Amino acid sequence: MLRFEMVGLRYDRAGYTPPARGRRSAADRRSGESRPPGRRQPLPEVLHDISFQLDPGAFRWLLGPSGAGKSSMLRLMYLAVRPTRGRLNLLGTEVTTAPRTALPGLRRRIGVVFQDFRLLQHLSAFDNVALPLRLAGRPEGQIKADVTELMRWVGLSRYLDLPPAMLSGGEQQRVAIARAVITRPALLLADEPTGNLDDAQAERLMQLFKELNRIGTTVIVATHNEQLVARHPAPALRLSEGRLVRVDRDA
Template sequence: MMVSFEGVGLRYGTEAEVLRDLDFTLDKRGFYVLTGPSGAGKTSLLKLLYLAQRPTRGRITMFDQEVTDLPREALPPLRRRIGIVYQDFRLIEHLSAFDNVALPLRIAGMSDADLEQPVREMLAWVGLSDRARAKPPTLSGGEQQRVAIARAVIARPELLIADEPTGNVDAEMAQRLVGLFSGLNQLGTTVVLATHDLSLVKQVPGAQLVRLEGGKLSDPTGALRHPPQRREEAGA
């Protein structure tokens, strides 16, 4: 089990809950496609998954550790086990593609000599070896998205979360990006991909569809499992 949500709800301020009664587990090495209408709460759910937001109620367990009430200083080591691909790329414009991809390794303390090879291998993996020194404003949308993917996975995350990663690219590039995610999943990474494009599900063998609507999850393909009952709840 990679992630477990138990009775999780989320609200902002005094507004009504945007997520309600989320109760599921995500398995290691799973590939989950999260869909639903605009405003359904997909981005809020992803924020809970990459530890940018705490739930209003309920319990979240990740990597065999309960994270709901962890102090802020305990979160960075867990976040380093998660890769995030944003819809709007969030690349640093004054840094080259190479330096954007290298950033997580530098933050982790790796020397320039040690990171040179893995960064170049990652740029080759996403097909951008010849654009290593290019800065984001000179890259196409598809190239920027591939740099963002390379940056998200350079540290070999156990969990990869992608928020509408194909929303700003054409159909051909979308297929290529999903192929990259599928390849990473086959190497052992759990993937959660939020998208409106349900055709992407058919491109990934074993991908499982999860739908979020009105703040609640439905499970049309049987992708999710209910978290195991705790001993105290079972009367043990």
Template sequence: MVRFENVGLRYGLGPEVLRDLTFRIEPHSFQFLTGPSGAGKTSLLKLLFLSLRPTRGLITQFGHDVATLSKDAVATLRRRIGIVFQDFRLLDHMTTYENVALPLRVMGRPEESYRDEVIELLNWVDLGDRMWALPPVLSGGEKQRAAIARAVIARPQLLLADEPTGNVDPPLAQRLLRLFIELNKSGTSVVIATHDIALMDQYDARRLVLHDGRLHIYD
């Protein structure tokens, strides 16, 4: 599904923040991405989401060389990816329900075909009583759960999550992880960036560890 070969990334004329990354993400796989603050986890997620292009090296995604893609082709591929950023990126003029349903609307599905599905997912992430609220009145944890629901609602082929359990209590964190695991069982490849070692230790999953811009893989 994803292949990196000797990938490097720098911002402007600064030093490389990612160096010589070579790895694969296989279909139906589940992995944690971890490492100290400033190691480059968010930059790697942005490369995977195609919102950044590498300074050097080759990235192949869904069988396509990223360097050769047009903007329209990138937009098409990104519809196959779900992502949860730390800043959530909810649309303030849309209700929680509308934000979560947005990927399905973009796909052209009529509301009657997905309404029950969206409501069921909102109940699962404990937002059933907040579905008609606008993001500015939601707490940080509620925004995070809404962003997660939006990322998974369309059952993407690849799910990327940047610290998805950082603003919730441990029981809800476990529940959200179960949601990611069930999505993985249904065929989605999952990459979760986290600092939570205790959480990772509860699951037998591959670990991608970034340190000083280099990647170490533990299967």
């Protein structure tokens, strides 16, 4: 389902893929960023020897201080980067060796709530939430019904046609959450999802995550919010300085 084996991650300067062993990637060469002399050595590794395994339907907090590598862990799990070393298996696909063409289909089974939302500013809230369904080629009638229903659930049915810039931070976050769960993903990742929400909204969001988890979605939530963790006790993965220092098992 989700298996890390001695995974290490080192970013290249473009920030996407770790350089292939022994040579720079073609994309890297073309990016044309001239490297200042004396800075040719590779960037330091940000994650070291990460090993753990999650069964389908698990719920985990991802904890650790800022800079511990939480975001990099999530980036590995939503396929924004591939491991520099080790083996990573996501939803049955061996990410380390899979051809590039196998990744888009995998990404569609993973929902992500970004800390900075990453909404498309030139689209309406409705179109932002509908985007994953349209990429998956669902029929437009079903899209309209599903999106309208979910937007009502997150309390945004009055704002369907507004662009994100006209919504408050909390409202944008709810649009981002709706976009992440609209496809009922097998794996749901969230990076500080309650950062812009008041306590009542945060509780509501946790109920949504638990509901999705109950029907089989694997949920991983990265947060600093210890109060939230205390109110919703669950197993945790704790990172410190790029290493996994605590791996709770399911109760």
